[in-house]
Structures are given as structure tokens and as C-alpha cells.
Amino acid sequence: MEIxxxxxxSIFNKIVAKRTDIKTDGFSLDTARIxxxxxxxxxxxxxxxxxxxxxxxxxxxxxxxxxxxxxxxxxxxxxxxxxxxxxxxxxxxxxxxxxxxxxxxxxxxxxxxxxxxxxxxxxxxxxxxxxxxxxxxxxxxxxxxxxxxxxxxxxxxxxxxxxxxxxxxxxxxxxxxxxxxxxxxxxxxxxxxxxxxxxxxxxxxxxxxxxxxxxxxxxxxxxxxxxxxxxxxxxxxxxxxxxxxxxxxxxxxxxxxxxxxxxxxxxxxxxx
Numbered sequence: 001m002e003i004x005x006x007x008x009x010s011i012f013n014k015i016v017a018k019r020t021d022i023k024t025d026g027f028s029l030d031t032a033r034i035x036x037x038x039x040x041x042x043x044x045x046x047x048x049x050x051x052x053x054x055x056x057x058x059x060x061x062x063x064x065x066x067x068x069x070x071x072x073x074x075x076x077x078x079x080x081x082x083x084x085x086x087x088x089x090x091x092x093x094x095x096x097x098x099x100x101x102x103x104x105x106x107x108x109x110x111x112x113x114x115x116x117x118x119x120x121x122x123x124x125x126x127x128x129x130x131x132x133x134x135x136x137x138x139x140x141x142x143x144x145x146x147x148x149x150x151x152x153x154x155x156x157x158x159x160x161x162x163x164x165x166x167x168x169x170x171x172x173x174x175x176x177x178x179x180x181x182x183x184x185x186x187x188x189x190x191x192x193x194x195x196x197x198x199x200x201x202x203x204x205x206x207x208x209x210x211x212x213x214x215x216x217x218x219x220x221x222x223x224x225x226x227x228x229x230x231x232x233x234x235x236x237x238x239x240x241x242x243x244x245x246x247x248x249x250x251x252x253x254x255x256x257x258x259x260x261x262x263x264x265x266x267x268x269x270x271x272x
Contacts, residue, residue, distance in 0.1 A: 005032040012059075139267055146260045153253045160249050167242050171235060178231055182224075189220055 003011075009032035016022055193216050200209035 005029060005036045008032045008036060135271060139271060142263070142267055146264060149256065149260060153256060156249070156253060160246055164242060164246055168239075171238060175231065175235060178227075182227055182231075185227075186220075186224070189223075193217075193220070 006029065009027050009029055012032070013026040016024055016026060193213075196216065197209065197213065200212060203209075
């Protein structure tokens with residue numbers, strides 16, 4: 001049995017057409033001729049049975065070879081695909097892990113930052129609270145101190161006022177006492193004068209009586225003038241001394257009151 005190139009071509013095309021896994025346009029006539037020429041050792045153009053079987057065997061082996069290569073290629077591609085998927089999965093898992101670590105790190109840092117801010121805020125509020133308490137305590141103590149000073153000043157002024165009244169009362173009593181003494185002295189001198197006049201009248205020395213009367217009158221009025229001048233001068237200087245003491249005391253406490261007012265005003269504006 002012999003087969004030509006055209007018959008070989010039709011056989012191969014029928015076989016290939018039945019196979020759905022092979023995508024090809026089919027064998028051409030030149031391809032069939034080349035295959036016949038390669039297998040024809042007798043150079044008679046058609047192929048005998050032995051060479052047909054050999055060709056089919058060769059084609060089968062070649063097909064199996066290429067099919068195995070295709071399987072290996074598919075397996076390698078599949079392995080590479082799954083290996084790439086595994087690498088991508090590992091990379092994604094690693095990325096997600098580090099991303100989660102980064103997020104946790106960021107969250108922890110943010111939490112620590114806000115916690116530190118909260119602590120600082122609490123410390124500042126506590127410091128301001130105690131500082132305000134200290135200021136209020138200081139202001140209260142200062143106010144109490146100056147209130148006590150003002151009370152002392154008021155008590156001192158009241159005491160000075162009553163002391164001045166007492167001194168004036170004492171001076172009035174002393175003046176009245178000396179005035180009564182002066183009146184008594186005047187009465188006594190007058191009595192003595194009239195008694196002397198009576199004696200002189202009895203002696204009837206009119207001229208000497210007149211001279212004596214003049215001398216006594218002159219001495220009397222001179223003594224009265226001296227006593228009156230001494231009393232007025234003593235009272236005047238005593239009153240001046242009292243007024244001077246009262247003025248110095250008043251000026252001292254007025255200066256203390258002014259200093260107290262200035263310090264309270266300064267503390268008020270300092271607190272504001």
C-alpha cells in the first residue's frame with residue numbers, strides 16, 4: 001500500500017479537524033510533500049506501509065513530545081502563577097502587618113501625645129488654681145492686716161480725741177482753779193487794803209493814806225496783770241503743745257492711711 005502527498009495531507013487535516021485542543025489552519029500540500037520526501041528512501045514519491053507507520057509513529061512521538069512540553073510549560077506557568085500569587089499574598093500580608101503595626105504605632109503615639117497634653121493641661125489648671133488660692137490668701141491677709149491697721153488708727157484717733165478733750169477739760173479746771181485762787185487773792189488783798197485804809201484813816205494821815213492807796217492800787221493791778229499774763233501764757237503754750245502733738249499724730253496716721261490706700265489699690269490692679 002502506498003500513499004501520496006495529497007492523501008497524506010487530507011489524512012492529517014481530518015485528524016487535526018477532529019481535535020478541538022489543537023488550533024491550526026491545517027497542513028499545506030508543500031508540508032505533506034516535504035514529509036513524504038523525508039520519509040521516502042526509495043525516491044519513488046509515494047510512501048509504503050512501513051514508512052507510513054514510521055511517519056505516524058514519528059508524528060505521534062513528536063506530538064507527545066510537544067504535548068509533554070506543553071504540559072510542562074503549563075505546569076511551569078501555573079507554578080509561577082501560584083508562586084507569584086504566594087509572593088503577592090506574602091507581600092500583601094507583610095504589608096498589611098507592617099501597615100497595622102504602623103497604625104498601632106501611630107495610634108499609640110497619638111494617644112501618648114494627647115495623654116501628655118491632658119496631663120499638662122491638668123497640671124496647668126491645678127497650678128493656676130493653687131496660684132489663685134495663694135493670691136486670694138495673700139489678698140485676704142493683706143486686707144485683714146490693713147483692716148486691723150485702720151481699726152488701730154481709728155482707735156488711736158478716738159483715743160487722741162478723748163485725750164485732747166480730757167486735756168482741755170483739765171486745762172479748764174486748772175484755769176477755773178487759778179481763777180478762783182485769783183479771786184480769793186483779790187478778795188484777800190482788797191480786804192487787807194480796806195483794813196489798811198481803815199487803819200490809815202484811824203491814824204488820820206490823809207496824805208500818806210493817799211500815797212499808800214496809790215501804791216497798793218498800783219501793786220494790786222500790777223500783780224493782777226502779771227498773774228493774768230502768766231495764766232494766759234501758760235494756757236496758750238499748753239494748748240499749742242497739745243495742738244502740736246495732736247497735729248503730729250493726725251499727720252502720722254493720715255500718712256499711714258494714704259499708704260494703706262495705695263497698697264490696696266496696687267493689689268487690686270495687680271489681681272486684675
